[in-house]
Amino acid sequence: xxxxxxxxxxxxxxxxxxxxxxxxxxxxxxxxxxxxxxxxxxxxxxxxxxxxxxxxxxxxxxxxxxxxxxxxxxxxxxxxxxxxxxxxxxxxxxxxxxxxxxxxxxxxxxxxxxxxxxxxxxxxxxxxxxxxxxxxxxxxxxxxxxxxxxxxxxxxxxxxxxxxxxxxxxxxxxxxxxxxxxxxxxxxxxxxxxxxxxxxxxxxxxxxxxxxxxxxxxxxxxxxxxxxxxxxxxxxxxxxxxxxx
Ligand code: UDP
Numbered sequence: 577x578x579x580x581x582x583x584x585x586x587x588x589x590x591x592x593x594x595x596x597x598x599x600x601x602x603x604x605x606x607x608x609x610x611x612x613x614x615x616x617x618x619x620x621x622x623x624x625x626x627x628x629x630x631x632x633x634x635x636x637x638x639x640x641x642x643x644x645x646x647x648x649x650x651x652x653x654x655x656x657x658x659x660x661x662x663x664x665x666x667x668x669x670x671x672x673x674x675x676x677x678x679x680x681x682x683x684x685x686x687x688x689x690x691x692x693x694x695x696x697x698x699x700x701x702x703x704x705x706x707x708x709x710x711x712x713x714x715x716x717x718x719x720x721x722x723x724x725x726x727x728x729x730x731x732x733x734x735x736x737x738x739x740x741x742x743x744x745x746x747x748x749x750x751x752x753x754x755x756x757x758x759x760x761x762x763x764x765x766x767x768x769x770x771x772x773x774x775x776x777x778x779x780x781x782x783x784x785x786x787x788x789x790x791x792x793x794x795x796x797x798x799x800x801x802x803x804x805x806x807x808x809x810x811x812x813x814x815x816x817x818x819x820x821x
Contacts, residue, residue: 579653581644582811583628583820584618586637586655591667594638594659599671601635601759602733609634609748609760612661614641615808616801617741627742630749635759638664642785643805647812658785662766662776665736672734673700680727680757683711683738684767691771706730711739711767728756735760738767 577588589597601608611634613621621628631637638659639645648655672679679696681689689708697703707730713719727735735757737744744762752760768774776782777790788805792798 579648579655581639581648581651581653581655582618582622582808582815584613584621584631584637586613586639586644586648588655589636589638589659590656591659591663594636594664595667595671597636598664598668598759598761599675602668602672602677603675603758605635605758607752607755607757607760608636609752609762610636610638610664611745611748611762612638612640612659612664612764613644614639615643615647616641616804617745618644618647619804619808619811620742624742626746630742630745633749633752634745642788643808646809650809650812650816652816660782661761661763662769665761665763665766666770668734668761669696669703669736670700673703676704677733677758678704678706678730679734679736680706680730680732681708681736681738681767681770682723682727683709683736683744683763684765684771685712686710688767688771688773691773692767695772696770706732711737711743724751724754728754731756733758736763736767737761738763738765740764 578585579588611631621631639655640661642658645655645658681692693705693708709723737760748760769776777787781787781790792802
């Protein structure tokens with residue numbers, strides 16, 4: 577079932593349901609892609625048409641932020657739960673290791689995807705990582721062409737794309753028709769965490785829905801981006817009271 581939250585249409589799924597859908601796409605999809613918007617991205621998509629279009633083109637849209645879940649409640653269209661993209665990505669990688677599907681790791685600074693490969697292969701023996709590429713290239717450059725050709729020559733089931741927002745969403749939407757992959761996931765900073773070069777919040781913060789607060793303390797420069805969270809909730813209240821106009 578779908579729920580429209582401030583102009584972005586989300587799939588109202590639990591983590592298990594999201595994993596079921598994602599693994600079906602990993603087996604049988606055709607350049608499908610999955611996006612994981614949080615409140616900041618939904619807010620941004622209201623002004624950025626290309627990002628809004630890229631979100632619309634996704635086969636699965638999961639709410640990767642407690643702000644989106646709060647907004648869904650304010651709007652009386654409650655979403656079942658926050659589904660963290662980083663966890664869905666890892667669950668899908670585990671599924672791939674158990675079912676003989678291949679994974680391609682794309683994104684983050686040079687060397688990070690290789691480190692993520694080593695860590696993930698250690699954790700999930702038998703995992704087939706078909707290729708790795710860093711995420712630093714110019715649109716339309718020879719380097720980008722090389723990356724696309726390498727991905728296509730490996731034809732992975734799953735492409736993990738960690739290029740940051742909105743680069744990864746725009747990239748998946750722009751290149752889907754020329755990519756030979758089953759499914760792609762746009763997962764932002766997850767590659768750094770899979771590689772062990774940055775850490776996710778401790779469990780207690782995740783359980784209390786305060787992961788955003790932990791991140792803010794660790795990376796205070798994010799305040800400029802995170803300031804959108806209260807604005808986003810205010811917008812939800814405004815739309816609830818007065819409608820979209
Ligand atoms: N990144 C990239 N290519 C770029 C810009 C960023 O591969 O051109 C990577 C960056 O190294 C980092 C990730 O994208 O690993 C973005 O991380 P961040 O935590 O900022 O994710 P977001 O909050 O955008 O989801």
